[in-house]
Amino acid sequence: MTTTTPTTEDEKAAFLAKLKAYEGRTYGPPMRGPDPVNQAMIRHWVEAIGDENPVYVDPDAAARSVHGGIVAPPVSLQAWVMRGFRPAASATSDVQDEIMSLLNGAGFTSVVATNCEQEYFKELHVGTHLSTTTTVESISEEKATGLGVGHFLTTLVRYTDEHDDLVATMRFRILKFKPGTGRSATQAKTDAEPATRPPRPRPAVTQDNAFFFEGAQQHKLLIQRCSSCGRLRHPPGPACPSCRSYDWDTVEASGKATVYSFVVNHYPQVPSFDYPLAVGLFELEEGTRLVANFVGVEPDAIEVGMPVQVEFVEHDAELTLPAFRPVQVTA
C-alpha cells in the first residue's frame, strides 16, 4: 500500500470519506471463544488479580450469594474470547485489516486504547459459551491530541451466549496516531495537571534493604555492616563483597557527608516531584555513598565537595526518606 499522508483539505476530506465508509460494518463472521466459562480459567484470573471474592471459586459461598453459583468476574469478559498464543489465520477480519492498512498507509501507525465501556446483562456462569460480533461504530475526523494527530476508531462488541442471548456489550475506542506529532511534553503536562499530585513513587523494598527504609521512617540513617569483617556497604545486599559473608548488622551514620556528584533533572517530569530536580550522590563520613535529594539549596548553588548534613523528609504517612542540606562552614 503506497498511500501518503493526506495534507490538503481536499485530500483530508477524501481520506475521511474512505474511513467513514466503514462505519456500521461488521468484522467478519461471529467469533466464538475457544472454551465455555470454566473454573480453571477463573482460578487463574482471580489468583493473578488477587481477587478474594469467594463467589468465583467457592461453590458453597457462590450458591448462598445472589449469583446462585460460581460465576466469572464480569470484568474478565474479554478473556473468554481471546485468540491465544497461536491464533488461527481465520482469526483476523478483512474489515479490520482494511481499516488498519488504510490508517497505517497514511502515517497513522501508532495505536493506543483510550476508552473501554462494558455493560453486563447476564452473569458469566460456568458453562456460558461466549461469541462476539464486532461492529465499527464510528471513525472520527482527524484530531490533534496530546499523543499526536490521529483518528479515533470506536467499535461495539456484542457478546452473546450459546442461546444467542445478549450477555454484554463493550464499546472500545482506540486512537491511531502519527508518532512524533503530539504536543510538547510540557504542554501535555499542563493539560493533564492533576488537582492533587500523586504520592511519591514507593521504593522497591526487599528483605535486604528493608532496614534502610524502616530506619528512615524513624529518622535514622542506617548503613549495612558485615558482621564477619566489619566492612560497611551500600546499597544493601545479601552478601559482603569483601569476605562473602551473609551475616550482617547495621550501624547508624552520623549524617555528615559531602556531595560526591550530582545531577539536575529537567525532563521527563513526573508529577510527584518539583523541577528542576537535583539528585545527589553523597559520600558519608563513614565512607559509603548513597543517592538522595537535596533540601535547602537551589540546584545552581550545588557544588561537588560541598559539606552536607542529613535530614529526613516525610513525604507522606508511609514514606520518609533521607535528604541532604548544605551546612555553613564556619571558619
Next chain:
Amino acid sequence: MTFNATGLRYDDVDVGDELPPLDLPLTRSLIVATAIASRDYQDVHHDPGLAQERGSKDIFMNILSTNGFVGRFVTDWAGPDAVLKKVSIRLGAPNYPGDTMRMTGSVTKKADGLVEVAVRGANGLGDHVSGTVTLELPRD
C-alpha cells in the same frame, strides 16, 4: 485492603462514601501473570526487549488486567452480593514495572438499587485509569 466478606446492602451506602484505597505494587511478575491469565500474549506485556523495540520504555499492564483491578477494587469494598452492571474506563499513563498504582474511589450516585462509584488508579506518571462502575446491591 481485604475483601469485605460480610458485604454491603444498598441501605449501607451513601453518596460521598469513600472506598478503602488499594495500593497495588506493580511488580514485573504481576504484569506478566495478569496478562497471561487473561490470555493476552502480546509481547509488550511480557518481553522487555520487544516492548522497547516498539517504543515503550518497558513492558506494561494490559487493559484486561486494568479492568480486572477496577472490578476487584469495587467488589473488595462491596462484597459477595454485589453485581456489576457497567464498567466504563478511560485509560491514561501506562502501568510499568516498579511503580505503584493507588486506587481510590467514592460513591457518586445512588438510585433504584444501583450505586455508581467513581474510580481512579494513579501511578507515578499520573492517572493510569479513571472511570465509573455501576453495581447492584441487595435491597432487603
